[in-house]
Amino acid sequence: MTGSLPSRAAYGAHLRQRGVRRPVSHYIRKSRCFGAQRYGVGGNRMPKDAPPRWDRRMQQRLARGEAAALGELYDRFASLVHSLAHRVLDDEDAADQVTRDVFGHVWENPQSYDPKDGSMRAWMARLTHRRAVHRLRQAEAAALEDGEGTAEELELKVHRAAAVARADYIVTSMPAPLREALELAYFDRHDYRQTASRLSITEDEARRRLRLGLQLLSTANTVPGTGPGSGLDTGTGAQGFGGGL
Amino acid sequence: MSEEYGERYGEGDDDGASGTLSHRVLKSLLGAWALAACSAEETLAVEEHLTACAPCADEALRLRDAVGLLQSERGLDLDPMLRSRVLDTCLGRRPARxxxxxxxxxxxxxxxxxxxxxxxxxxxxxxxxxxxxxxxxxxxxxxxxxxxxxxxxxxxxxxxxxxxxxxxxxxxxxxxxxxxxxxxxxxxxxxxxxxxxxxxxxxxxxxxxxxxxxxxxxxxxxxxxxxxxxxxxxxxxxxxxxxxxxxxxxxxxxxVDYPYEPPSGTHLHELIDLAARLLPGTLAARRRAGLAPPVRGLVAAGAPGRTLHLEVEGAGGGHWYIPLDSPAAAASAEHEVAHIALDGVEFCQLAAGHVSPQEAAAGQGGDKGAVRDVLFAAASLSRL
Structure with a gap:
């Protein structure tokens, strides 16, 4: 109950270690949003041809073997796929590989997408999640055989990685007003009164948005068998990417 | 989820320990509390309430855990070269129709x-x-x-x-x-x-x-x-x-202070090739406009004429032979009268008008006039 907020102090140093040539200011600037903008869910930036029509057309074009459609698919979803994979695996090369696998699978099996099951975005997030978790499990199992850690630790790590990836997806998919409130309170460290004034809403409404946003987010943590929507199996990760948020 | 408890802990049930804030308000503060986004007094009131109200305590714990799931770092930007690698992998598995x-x-x-x-x-x-x-x-x-x-x-x-x-x-x-x-x-x-x-x-x-x-x-x-x-x-x-x-x-x-790399070598080569192919026509246009001195001798169309050897180094580089006398003349290594050597990106910067012909870091040899004409022609490929 007394746990503190996750530390963001070592944040810049952590990124600098990865050897990517970026000014630190760039990351700090970037850290102030949850990346929804990059995933193209930022409201007015959506192309006019919005889902589900876009999804169906894309599926047809992929089925037809149109390389240009594959490029467009990548342009729309690569950032989402790669960042989810990276969140689970915490490894650039492994995330690259999962990205290749996911797009390879979609390109080879466009018919396996069923628009009735939700958006193509949610479908791709599920594919990514499943593959990334599978890969993490394999890597951890290999480490286990080498005598590193215990089976319980492995399970915990996989569960945790699956949850944070689901949480990322939930944040980028939640209604923009909730996301904005969370960003102001979390990244900008505004209290709810400042958040209310920044968003020109009542303090009541600010409290409501913060609570609702966290409630949505907390569904990512749901452990199988402990409550409603408990199908959040870490092995498939099929839920939590419903796209209905 | 915790709404079902609203009735049990209804509006009238708040005159307990904290005395000032109602259960409804305290419950509404849980999100802000989990994010450490309320005042010290409110934090205290919430925490006091949690010791007495199990449903709120449950929710508080869940929301605190949810905060732990928030991304504390921005994902790195995608490697721009990943796109080609992913598309190549896909097209290798299933060729495009x-x-x-x-x-x-x-x-x-x-x-x-x-x-x-x-x-x-x-x-x-x-x-x-x-x-x-x-x-x-x-x-x-x-x-x-x-x-x-x-x-x-x-x-x-x-x-x-x-x-x-x-x-x-x-x-x-x-x-x-x-x-x-x-x-x-x-x-x-x-x-x-x-x-x-x-x-x-x-x-x-x-x-x-x-x-x-x-x-x-x-x-x-x-x-x-x-x-x-x-x-x-x-x-x-x-x-x-x-x-x-x-x-x-x-x-x-x-x-905007953002790192940006040149195109891949294969693509850079195509871009340099285009510029090199446009040079003879540009030279001729510059002569007509009086920006370059006239041709020294006439060459029959298709016959080999004086040639400048453009050697581009680095990724995407190669050798190009530019006919100097007329776009219709054939370029020929045997008729090379001048030589320019420069880096591929430098050449593109020149053709984009970002470096001046005088300042371009180019090795040069042979006919100075021909070198000058070609460097200026390259710069004049640029426009708004």
Whole structure:
């Protein structure tokens, strides 16, 4: 109950270690949003041809073997796929590989997408999640055989990685007003009164948005068998990417 | 979820320990409390309440855990080269029935790279000043624009290609025109300065162009695209558009302090090749305009004439032989009278008008006049 907020102090140093040539200011600037903008869910930036029509057309074009459609698919979803994979695996090369696998699978099996099951975005997030978790499990199992850690630790790590990836997806998919409130309170460290004034809403409404946003987010943590929507199996990760948020 | 407890802990049930805040208010504070976003008094009141109210304590714990799931770091930007690797992997597994023609691939790649940059910048940066530079009649010209205005410029000039393919022009413009007048018309025509709203139509047009030329196939490669004063076959026009997309993406990247790499070696080679192929015609045009001295001797069409050896080093480099006397003359290594050696990116910077012919870091040998003519011709390939 007394746990503190996750530390963001070592944040810049952590990124600098990865050897990517970026000014630190760039990351700090970037850290102030949850990346929804990059995933193209930022409201007015959506192309006019919005889902589900876009999804169906894309599926047809992929089925037809149109390389240009594959490029467009990548342009729309690569950032989402790669960042989810990276969140689970915490490894650039492994995330690259999962990205290749996911797009390879979609390109080879466009018919396996069923628009009735939700958006193509949610479908791709599920594919990514499943593959990334599978890969993490394999890597951890290999480490286990080498005598590193215990089976319980492995399970915990996989569960945790699956949850944070689901949480990322939930944040980028939640209604923009909730996301904005969370960003102001979390990244900008505004209290709810400042958040209310920044968003020109009542303090009541600010409290409501913060609570609702966290409630949505907390569904990512749901452990199988402990409550409603408990199908959040870490092995498939099929839920939590419903796209209905 | 905890709403069901609302009745049990109804409005009347709040005169307990804390005494001041109702259960309803305390419950509404749980999100802010979990994010450490309420006042010290409220924090205290909430925590006191949690010791007495199990449903709120449960929820508080869940929300605190949820905060722990928030991304504490931004994911790294995608490696721009990943796109080609992923697409290659896919196409290796299942070849495309409708491929993107090889000559359209640099355009496809460069527009995707620029779009990734645009996805990354802050809304305010769309108005960041961008310095545009080029050469006009052998003098450097500068002009200030914004990120959004540059994207508008790219979009209107891409519109020349759209026009040639019979596609709708994104800008209300009476067709044709040269790149500069189209851009001026667009800039002057918009009631307000361009905003980031320009990204979507620019990107939709570039996607549509790639898609359309894929369906049109090989036969469309020679389709004429008019630039007003001259025209290029479609395959060269798309290389030219790729080149300009990279050059302006680099301008934008500088303006917003963002790292930006040159195109891949394969694509860079195609762009250099286009510039090298345009040089003889440009030389001739400069002679007609009195910007370059007249030819020393006449050469029959197709016969070998004096030749400049352009040696481009680094990724995408190679050797090009430029006929000096006439575009119709054949270039020939045996008739080499001059030699220029420079790095591929430096050559492109020269052709983009970003470095002056006098300052280009180029090794030179042979006929000084010929070297000068070619370097100035390269710079004059640039425009707004």
């Amino acid at each position: 409708i491929p993107v023609p090889a000559w359209a691939q640099p355009y496809d790649t460069e527009t995707a790279r620029l779009d990734a940059l645009l996805a990354d910048i802050d809304p305010g940066e769309w108005h960041a000043p961008v310095q545009l530079r080029w050469f006009e009649e052998d003098h450097p010209v500068r002009r200030k624009a914004t990120v959004a205005a540059v994207i508008g410029h790219l979009m209107t000039v891409d519109g020349l290609v759209a026009d040639a393919l019979g596609l709708a022009d994104p800008v209300a413009f009476d067709g044709g025109g040269d790149p500069t007048s189209r851009t001026e018309a667009y800039w002057l025509g918009s009631r307000q300065p361009p905003t980031r709203a320009v990204r979507v139509p620019w990107r939709e047009q570039s996607h549509t162009l790639v898609r359309t030329v894929s369906f049109a196939g090989r036969g469309s490669a020679e389709l004429e695209v008019s630039y007003g004063a001259f025209s290029l076959p479609l395959k060269d026009a798309l290389l030219e558009r790729a080149f300009e997309c990279w050059v302006h993406a680099d301008d934008i990247a500088r303006a």
